[in-house]
Amino acid sequence: MKKSARSLYLFFLLQSALLTAGANQPDSIPSYNISEVVFEYSRSSFYHEEKRISSPDSITRKAFFSSSLGELIGLFTTGYINTTGSSGASSSLFLRGTNSYQATVSWNGFTLNSLTLGTMDLSLIPTAAVQHISVMHGASGSLAGSGNSGGSVLLDNRADWNSRMRIGVNSELGTFANRYNSFSSSLGNHTLQYQLHLFSHQAVNNFSFTDIYKQDEPEEEIVNNALSNLGIMQNLYIRLPGSQKIEAGIWYQVKDKEIPAIMGSYLPSNATQSDSSLRVYARWSKLWKSSSLTFKSAFFDEHMHYRDKITPADSHFSVDSEIKSRRWLNDINYRIYLPEILSVDGGLVFSALSADAASYGKKPDEYQLAAITAAKLTLPGFVLNASLRKEFHNHTRIPLLFSVGARKDLPFRGMALKASYSDQFRVPSFNDKYWQPGGNPDLLPESGHTAEIGMVQDILANRLMKLIIEIGAYHSSVNNMIQWVPSETNVWWIPENRKEVAIRGLETSFSANGRTGRSHFTLGGCYNFASSLISRTYNENDPAEGKRLIYVPAHSGSAYLNTWRNNLFFGITGRFNGSRYTTADNNPLYKMPYFMIFNSYAGYNIRMGELQGRLQLRIMNLFNAQYQVTRSYPMPGRTFHLGFSVEFDKR
Numbered sequence: 001m002k003k004s005a006r007s008l009y010l011f012f013l014l015q016s017a018l019l020t021a022g023a024n025q026p027d028s029i030p031s032y033n034i035s036e037v038v039f040e041y042s043r044s045s046f047y048h049e050e051k052r053i054s055s056p057d058s059i060t061r062k063a064f065f066s067s068s069l070g071e072l073i074g075l076f077t078t079g080y081i082n083t084t085g086s087s088g089a090s091s092s093l094f095l096r097g098t099n100s101y102q103a104t105v106s107w108n109g110f111t112l113n114s115l116t117l118g119t120m121d122l123s124l125i126p127t128a129a130v131q132h133i134s135v136m137h138g139a140s141g142s143l144a145g146s147g148n149s150g151g152s153v154l155l156d157n158r159a160d161w162n163s164r165m166r167i168g169v170n171s172e173l174g175t176f177a178n179r180y181n182s183f184s185s186s187l188g189n190h191t192l193q194y195q196l197h198l199f200s201h202q203a204v205n206n207f208s209f210t211d212i213y214k215q216d217e218p219e220e221e222i223v224n225n226a227l228s229n230l231g232i233m234q235n236l237y238i239r240l241p242g243s244q245k246i247e248a249g250i251w252y253q254v255k256d257k258e259i260p261a262i263m264g265s266y267l268p269s270n271a272t273q274s275d276s277s278l279r280v281y282a283r284w285s286k287l288w289k290s291s292s293l294t295f296k297s298a299f300f301d302e303h304m305h306y307r308d309k310i311t312p313a314d315s316h317f318s319v320d321s322e323i324k325s326r327r328w329l330n331d332i333n334y335r336i337y338l339p340e341i342l343s344v345d346g347g348l349v350f351s352a353l354s355a356d357a358a359s360y361g362k363k364p365d366e367y368q369l370a371a372i373t374a375a376k377l378t379l380p381g382f383v384l385n386a387s388l389r390k391e392f393h394n395h396t397r398i399p400l401l402f403s404v405g406a407r408k409d410l411p412f413r414g415m416a417l418k419a420s421y422s423d424q425f426r427v428p429s430f431n432d433k434y435w436q437p438g439g440n441p442d443l444l445p446e447s448g449h450t451a452e453i454g455m456v457q458d459i460l461a462n463r464l465m466k467l468i469i470e471i472g473a474y475h476s477s478v479n480n481m482i483q484w485v486p487s488e489t490n491v492w493w494i495p496e497n498r499k500e501v502a503i504r505g506l507e508t509s510f511s512a513n514g515r516t517g518r519s520h521f522t523l524g525g526c527y528n529f530a531s532s533l534i535s536r537t538y539n540e541n542d543p544a545e546g547k548r549l550i551y552v553p554a555h556s557g558s559a560y561l562n563t564w565r566n567n568l569f570f571g572i573t574g575r576f577n578g579s580r581y582t583t584a585d586n587n588p589l590y591k592m593p594y595f596m597i598f599n600s601y602a603g604y605n606i607r608m609g610e611l612q613g614r615l616q617l618r619i620m621n622l623f624n625a626q627y628q629v630t631r632s633y634p635m636p637g638r639t640f641h642l643g644f645s646v647e648f649d650k651r
Contacts, residue, residue: 042109043143043333043345044136044152047374047385050405050420052137052454052470052507057522059562061127063571063601063618066172066180066201066643069105069133070122073153075573075599077135078507078528079103080556081122084633086205087178088227088257091122095150096138096474097503097530097552099481102426102446103150104139108157108249108281110298113147115325115353118429124255124275125155128170128182129197129233132156137507138450138474140403141424142389143374145349149424149450149476149503157249159193159237160186165650172618172643176636177204180643193237201229209634210626213264222634224269225260229253243287251279259308262632271308271319277301291336300327323357325430333372345374345387353430360434367394368427381409396427396445414458418472421451428495432482438494448478454507465514476503481534485544485584499537501549505530518565525559543585551630553578555594570602572622582631595627614645 056076064072070091074081082100083091092100101118104111105125113120127133133155139148160166163186172180182199205225210217231253238246259271281298301324308319333347349370356363374387389401405420426446433441454472461467480497487494509526532549548554555578562571580592603616617640624638 043374047143047376047387049383049407050418054135056133059571060560065128065170067127068123069125069127072127074575075558075560078526078556080553080577082551082629084630086636087203088123088229092119093122094552097505097532098150102147104147105153107155109296110281110329115327116323116355116430126199130155131158138452140387140422142387142401142403147426149478157235161190162651168647170645172641174641175639176207191239195235197233199231203227207636211263222260224258226258229255245285248282253277263634264632270312274305276303293334295332298329321359325355328352341378343376347372355430359436361436364430364434383407398425416456419453424448424450428482432495438492440495443482443495444480444497446478446480446482448476450476465512467512469510471508473506498534500535502535503530503532519563521563523561527557529555547586548581550582550584551580553580567605572600574598592628592631595625597625598622610650611648616643
């Protein structure tokens with residue numbers, strides 16, 4: 001990192017000196033003060049060469065500016081998005097044959113996964129509010145921490161130091177009274193940058209569906225399904241003398257969602273869920289000639305309130321469940337660049353966690369402290385990463401974790417081999433341990449490992465087209481996997497440790513970009529096969545032994561095509577998910593069939609100096625497929641969304 005910055009700086013100095021020396025009139029050559037270019041990376045982003053990273057292209061991001069992370073992430077990854085319905089419904093990510101609580105989502109280096117549930121509801125994250133989105137497949141447990149067997153989603157806000165003023169307005173109207181509006185701005189200079197993002201998403205979501213679980217399969221309209229989602233995100237970046245930086249951010253959001261009745265029900269639902277969160281973080285960094293020091297801290301205050309009535313006229317709630325949680329997260333890291341081929345990190349991570357819920361019967365508090373060290377060896381055509389993590393928990397014993405990975409460039413054009421091994425673990429969530437009835441404070445933490453090997457190659461690279469393919473095989477073993485299953489009386493569900501789960505899979509992807517005449521295009525696709533089997537259980541008579549994990553498809557994939565000419569653009573995306581079992585014994589009667597969904601969009605860009613606009617039409621579920629993602633929760637058919645955006649950008 002530091003080497004690249006110095007090389008770029010010296011290049012500009014040398015170029016300036018040559019121009020000056022060769023001029024007959026030195027005064028005719030203007031002089032410029034060139035600022036040194038410095039890149040700073042978190043541990044997970046810095047030690048990643050052997051990992052597969054997926055990111056959406058800029059055209060797809062702009063076309064889906066009103067989408068949540070759950071809607072966007074399924075368009076460019078092999079991840080399976082499990083959701084309970086239409087826009088704003090709860091959604092979670094399944095990566096590489098694992099469960100949703102085995103993939104983490106982080107914002108500027110801080111994990112967002114719910115302290116109580118262990119998962120992250122992707123419908124709560126507006127993609128337009130973050131500048132960079134990437135998915136790391138099979139993240140390192142020693143670097144990323146608890147719950148990363150499947151991988152990590154990395155969300156980052158970044159300063160644009162070249163921007164003086166940027167103001168943007170986005171608006172979209174869609175079927176079923178969908179209304180999305182946002183305002184964003186950034187102001188600053190080379191020393192100070194301020195960013196603001198406001199968003200509002202309202203929807204009635206009263207779509208029609210065929211109720212296949214009722215006699216004669218009647219056509220019905222879903223009710224009690226409205227959404228209101230409001231939020232604000234602000235970020236501040238300051239450059240200080242002595243190569244110091246300070247950044248801070250605040251994210252406040254309130255989401256109210258009505259919960260409709262499931263298919264087959266003859267009584268309407270009156271349930272609602274409110275989610276509110278306040279997230280604040282600050283980061284300070286100092287850069288020396290051959291080292292850097294970073295300290296960051298965050299405070300998360302989150303509140304979930306679920307309520308239900310027998311009838312709308314009732315003055316009291318039959319269910320009134322409220323959960324509050326608070327997290328204080330701290331991370332300090334020192335990185336030293338020894339010879340230019342070797343980098344070493346040393347860091348400490350401390351977390352204080354607490355929750356308040358009537359269903360817990362008490363207010364649990366947990367504390368975690370982790371010591372982390374990592375090293376990177378960079379040689380011509382070869383990179384080796386290794387890391388160790390020792391974590392201490394006031395209720396759970398966690399073993400020493402080790403990860404190693406390498407990337408080797410081969411003498412064939414554009415070909416490289418990648419391989420990695422990583423220990424993994426996951427601490428039980430608060431609901432797993434404390435929820436009453438059902439919670440089990442004696443649950444063991446999940447443990448295991450992930451190993452993978454793969455290849456990436458530039459198949460074609462010329463002035464008209466570039467094509468890259470990547471293929472890899474992986475194996476994961478998870479011991480003591482935690483799953484909620486019906487109790488012996490079937491009155492409530494309880495969490496249990498499964499003895500061992502074996503996950504084996506194959507993942508491949510390709511991306512291409514090029515032009516034909518005056519037209520340009522980007523094309524990409526990915527496919528994942530995962531065999532996720534409960535190979536052993538504690539109970540030999542357990543019907544789950546030898547069966548597949550529920551709601552984990554064996555096959556999943558996506559593809560996209562974007563093309564543009566002058567100011568016109570067009571795109572189409574496709575998404576495939578294989579069949580999923582919904583019961584632990586893999587009863588075929590309750591097996592969910594595969595589904596394939598296509599979306600398309602087209603529009604026109606307008607640019608007038610520093611002002612640019614965009615008008616587009618987006619069609620979701622283009623062929624009006626009837627399907628379910630989660631059993632008994634209908635998904636909407638074809639929908640239309642007309643949107644526009646206007647942006648002023650002065651640099």
